[in-house]
Amino acid sequence: MLKFFSVGEAHSLKVESILFKEKSDYQEVLVFESSTYGKVLVLDGIVQLTEKDECAYQEMIAHLPLCSIPSPKTVLVVGGGDGGVLREISRHSSVEHIDICEIDKMVIDVSKKFFPELAVGFEDPRVDLHVGDAIEFLRHAPKGKYDAIIVDSSDPVGPAQELVEKPFFETLAQALRPGGVLCNMAESMWLHTHLIEDMISICRETFKGPVHYAWASVPTYPSGVIGFLLCSTEGPPVDFLNPINPIEKLDGAYLHKRELRFYNSEMHRAAFALPSFLKREVRLL
Amino acid sequence: MLKFFSVGEAHSLKVESILFKEKSDYQEVLVFESSTYGKVLVLDGIVQLTEKDECAYQEMIAHLPLCSIPSPKTVLVVGGGDGGVLREISRHSSVEHIDICEIDKMVIDVSKKFFPELAVGFEDPRVDLHVGDAIEFLRHAPKGKYDAIIVDSSDPVGPAQELVEKPFFETLAQALRPGGVLCNMAESMWLHTHLIEDMISICRETFKGPVHYAWASVPTYPSGVIGFLLCSTEGPPVDFLNPINPIEKLDGAYLHKRELRFYNSEMHRAAFALPSFLKREVRLL
Numbered sequence: 001m002l003k004f005f006s007v008g009e010a011h012s013l014k015v016e017s018i019l020f021k022e023k024s025d026y027q028e029v030l031v032f033e034s035s036t037y038g039k040v041l042v043l044d045g046i047v048q049l050t051e052k053d054e055c056a057y058q059e060m061i062a063h064l065p066l067c068s069i070p071s072p073k074t075v076l077v078v079g080g081g082d083g084g085v086l087r088e089i090s091r092h093s094s095v096e097h098i099d100i101c102e103i104d105k106m107v108i109d110v111s112k113k114f115f116p117e118l119a120v121g122f123e124d125p126r127v128d129l130h131v132g133d134a135i136e137f138l139r140h141a142p143k144g145k146y147d148a149i150i151v152d153s154s155d156p157v158g159p160a161q162e163l164v165e166k167p168f169f170e171t172l173a174q175a176l177r178p179g180g181v182l183c184n185m186a187e188s189m190w191l192h193t194h195l196i197e198d199m200i201s202i203c204r205e206t207f208k209g210p211v212h213y214a215w216a217s218v219p220t221y222p223s224g225v226i227g228f229l230l231c232s233t234e235g236p237p238v239d240f241l242n243p244i245n246p247i248e249k250l251d252g253a254y255l256h257k258r259e260l261r262f263y264n265s266e267m268h269r270a271a272f273a274l275p276s277f278l279k280r281e282v283r284l285l
Numbered sequence: 286m287l288k289f290f291s292v293g294e295a296h297s298l299k300v301e302s303i304l305f306k307e308k309s310d311y312q313e314v315l316v317f318e319s320s321t322y323g324k325v326l327v328l329d330g331i332v333q334l335t336e337k338d339e340c341a342y343q344e345m346i347a348h349l350p351l352c353s354i355p356s357p358k359t360v361l362v363v364g365g366g367d368g369g370v371l372r373e374i375s376r377h378s379s380v381e382h383i384d385i386c387e388i389d390k391m392v393i394d395v396s397k398k399f400f401p402e403l404a405v406g407f408e409d410p411r412v413d414l415h416v417g418d419a420i421e422f423l424r425h426a427p428k429g430k431y432d433a434i435i436v437d438s439s440d441p442v443g444p445a446q447e448l449v450e451k452p453f454f455e456t457l458a459q460a461l462r463p464g465g466v467l468c469n470m471a472e473s474m475w476l477h478t479h480l481i482e483d484m485i486s487i488c489r490e491t492f493k494g495p496v497h498y499a500w501a502s503v504p505t506y507p508s509g510v511i512g513f514l515l516c517s518t519e520g521p522p523v524d525f526l527n528p529i530n531p532i533e534k535l536d537g538a539y540l541h542k543r544e545l546r547f548y549n550s551e552m553h554r555a556a557f558a559l560p561s562f563l564k565r566e567v568r569l570l
Contacts, residue, residue: 001295003297007320007321008298008299008319008320008321008322009296009297009298009299009319009321009322010286010296010297011294011295011296011297012288012294012295012296012297013293013294014293014294034293034294035292035293036292036293036294037293037294052475053475055562056560190337190338190502190504215502217475217500217502217508217509217510217560218509219475219508219509219510223502223504223509224502224503224504224508224509224510225502225504225509259561259565260561261560261561261562262560262561262562263560263561264558264560264561264564266557266558266559267558267559267560267561269555269558270554270555270556270557270558271555272551272555273549273551273552273554273555274551274552275341275502275546275547275548275549275552276544276545276546276547276548276549276552277340277546277547279549280544
């Protein structure tokens, strides 16, 4: 059993075999074969994905923003070195260019070796890979370049610490076109209400518009859920709750490489329904 | 740490102190104070509830059926010895009579001692407690007596084994009035798709109408979710997806004893949105 700790609790997965364990310049990278969740990627002791439930996270974080705007063309992924988000963006035939900025090359290499179903995302010719610091990358990015930015970062400790601070969100907002959308990984509604509240208030100031919180069930994340913050820059208004670009109408040739396992338009709308305690605690009422 | 095992995984909760541990006639009953989830009730090694997240389960299993019919009057709870479901039913001022049939008196006593916020449900004068076997109880129940039946059973091992078999569902259907509704605890969509498929096919045969699956996030249940089967007997059609009896319109005096923590009408509708894998695997497409 490998044990993953949160405050006051732990989740253990039965290990069949350890496949990879090395320290990169940024973190400890571990891959193991579990007995019931398939292969598992762990960074600094935190489960990033398992083959069994990665579909929920990758599909939601990609399609929540991309299905909310008509014909997304230029997309940036921050983090996402496993390639899963790229795989999902690839389903959108309107997309012409995908930049991805991942700081840790070892994550990419490990994914290509052990997670071909995710790393397949890198094979899309529309993908332009940048290995480096996202803040540095964004400093040189043309203003208003992107229709959508997806922040698929690890938890805000270690290399991802700056990614929940105001300057970073300001940089993201500048890189988006008017009416462009941001989807940012946003922790667990059961465990991290204070962090969520902070992120929401930063995003409200930065984006000067409504901020939406959505969530999905991911069994191997702490408390079994993960959240997403969605906001858009000033410009054509975006109705996140009613996807204007429904996945069911996208070009079938792109969609059927691998069937969608989790996301559909009903799940999209449902993701924005929030428990009463969360609405009260983070003032989303 | 106390460790709760599922196949190939385990969830551990940090223990502050053990408050109660005894064998009843039916199962081992354990109560402990955890460090981050409040007090925890465990039956035969399976977490039944924690103070932190019980709101999700109790509110959803009670209000999904009761908000789907106009003015429910007579309700039966099978299991539910902790009283939490009763507490939630009590919010409905239309209800005149609540039968509850719990087999294990020790669960009731333990709840009254350690979980007053749940056991408060027993104080409602509309509640009629029957300690005994639900199948035996239903044999003597008048046909067509109930507007709604809520099956809040433990997992289908030990005393609850018969509660997922066809004869039991037939008995439930007979005890419901025409157009009456059943809400039955129905496991995890991530872990138990075969069991869910079996339950759905039994309910389709028995209730001769559509069967709906809904789910909620409950961090301390295996894979972080729990499901509910909803079906109705022949009679006035029931639209589970659009609650005719919305909780927001109920008598405030009943509602404000304790604010709803999880359930609201948006969460009700959202609960029926299902991941694509589940729709395919249990033929709900």
